[in-house]
Amino acid sequence: MLSTVVLAIVGVALLGMPHDQEPPAPAPSPTASTNPDPSPAASRHPAGGTTISTASSTASAASTPSVLASALPPHGEGVPGDRAIQRSLEAAWPADLPAADERELLTAGRALLHADATGIGRAKWPTVFPDAGQEVAPAFATARFRIQAAIARRDDSPNKAVVHLVWAGMDRGGTFTDLRITDWHFTRTTSKKGASTWTPQPRT
Template identity: 55%
Template structure:
């Protein structure tokens, strides 16, 4: 392939701080660099669960949906670590070394921390497993 064609195929990442208009190029970049290895419906389901889990972890809202991650204690007031959370891009792929029953959801997101600083291009990987014989995915505990 001539050099011009090769460079045209590369997705350029926008600079930090570009806001929502950067989301689409980041999504294209993830999809280009990590080819899909899950059925589209499974990937869509995992991306949605990953986004919900990230928001629950970052903001404290919705943690009751993930008792395997946050415990089964009654919900209490949690001072959110972040607000204005926006998922910029997300993909779900088979987890390395996890076989057919483990997946990783790779999220790029933006949010405002407690100090009022808004940053984009934050990266989080969340892991899910699918018990054999079921079609349901379960979130694995977050790393410490």
């Protein structure tokens, strides 16, 4: 009976209270989750039991300056990391060649590196590979050979250029290594008919 009377008095008091004097809502418990999305994909529960909102984590990451945008990926990153290597090369050495020259140099530089590493196609450049007519054991397996990034830039002269290549491959001992670096130097030559081309220089 006493509890019934108390409840009735509290109810009347609340009904008669103006809206601007309503009691404040109770503060949320410090241990309660603040994630509005209850789905399992929206929350992760670390060992400490704290709920972390995926949405808030993404927003925080987006607001952080991208200081690692041009950093090289770690070894073993694979094909997904090649784009970061390409961006790093382009940022370190801004383009300074006509587009047509750059395309010609990149095509030749890639082919030279493939021939040098695998032994296939060396006969095309007898001045670069004096042993092109001989049986040469490939230093790297073609199946695991991959050029990760490449740029062509001037080499201290309008008639000289260098192709910087970053690549990956497995040697004959079975060791796979990426982020290998190779440079090929070229000189612009002009034929008697006036046509110019880029000629690779022998390795020293």
